[in-house]
Amino acid sequence: SQELEQSPQSLIVQEGKNLTINCTSSKTLYGLYWYKQKYGEGLIFLMMLQKGGEEKSHEKITAKLDEKKQQSSLHITASQPSHAGIYLCGAGPPFGNEKLTFGTGTRLTIIP
Amino acid sequence: GAVVSQHPSWVICKSGTSVKIECRSLDFQATTMFWYRQFPKQSLMLMATSNEGSKATYEQGVEKDKFLINHASLTLSTLTVTSAHPEDSSFYICSARSGAFYNSPLHFGNGTRLTVT
Numbered sequence: 001s002q003e004l005e006q007s008p009q010s011l012i013v014q015e016g017k018n019l020t021i022n023c024t025s026s027k028t029l030y031g032l033y034w035y036k037q038k039y040g041e042g043l044i045f046l047m048m049l050q051k052g053g054e055e056k057s058h059e060k061i062t063a064k065l066d067e068k069k070q071q072s073s074l075h076i077t078a079s080q081p082s083h084a085g086i087y088l089c090g091a092g093p094p095f096g097n098e099k100l101t102f103g104t105g106t107r108l109t110i111i112p
Numbered sequence: 113g114a115v116v117s118q119h120p121s122w123v124i125c126k127s128g129t130s131v132k133i134e135c136r137s138l139d140f141q142a143t144t145m146f147w148y149r150q151f152p153k154q155s156l157m158l159m160a161t162s163n164e165g166s167k168a169t170y171e172q173g174v175e176k177d178k179f180l181i182n183h184a185s186l187t188l189s190t191l192t193v194t195s196a197h198p199e200d201s202s203f204y205i206c207s208a209r210s211g212a213f214y215n216s217p218l219h220f221g222n223g224t225r226l227t228v229t
Contacts (some may be wrong), residue, residue, distance in 0.1 A: 033217060042118070042205055042222035043156075088155060090218075099146065100207075100218060102155045 004091055004103035012109045013079050021074045021106045023089035029069045031092035033100060038085045046074075076108075084110045115139055116208050118221030125196055125228055133191045133224045135162075135206030141186035142208035146218070147179075150203040162189040162206075196228040 003026045013019045023032070031050050035043040047056045049065035049072060056063050060083075062075045076083055086107050090100035115138040125131050135145055143164045148156040160181055161169040168181035178200075180192040189208075193200050205223040 035220070040203065040223065040225060042116075043207075043220040045217045045219060048217055099158055099161060101158070105155050107153075 006103040006106050010107040015110050015112050019076050021087050023072045023103050025070045029091050032072045033090040034063050035088045036085050079110050081110045116219045116221040122225040130194045135189045137187045137208045145189040145208045147191050148205045198228045201228045
């Protein structure tokens with residue numbers, strides 16, 4: 001089975017600073033999903049990456065998938081309190097199956 | 113955007129009773145829904161895949177008779193925790209894929225926090 005490891009496990013960042021969260025897979029990533037979760041709530045879809053070298057941005061969040069498709073990074077620029085939460089990467093298998101395996105999560109705290 | 117509604121958002125029940133959790137896709141049809149479980153400060157673990165009109169597919173280690181899943185329509189899946197015990201206390205989240213393609217994103221409900229006393 002595919003395993004996803006995220007680093008760091010937790011991150012405390014001063015408001016306005018940039019930060020990066022990494023997600024590493026034990027196998028090739030066919031579909032890599034980034035979600036955000038506030039504690040005790042559901043997941044909010046952020047972005048999906050499929051192709052090696054792909055990069056997507058939404059507002060101040062940029063996600064990349066490396067060429068080998070085994071590692072993804074999520075970068076937040078000029079962090080804000082609204083960015084606080086738990087970030088989860090999820091991987092989907094190839095065609096015909098929809099189940100996602102999730103990473104261990106990164107808890108992000110933004111301090112003013 | 114696609115919305116998945118989960119109800120209730122929290123429930124407290126006594127040990128030995130059963131609890132039903134509903135998951136609805138509000139503006140799209142979902143032939144497949146997924147049920148996840150999350151322990152405090154841990155990631156989500158897939159419990160089962162709910163298939164409309166057929167039996168659910170359970171992940172290894174998940175008791176079928178404990179966690180009953182029914183997917184009676186294209187917009188509703190239910191998870192019933194039968195004869196609940198304190199160790200069943202957890203955060204349960206459902207999800208559904210809004211698009212027809214395998215790579216369409218999964219949309220998640222807001223979760224249900226179950227506490228068994």
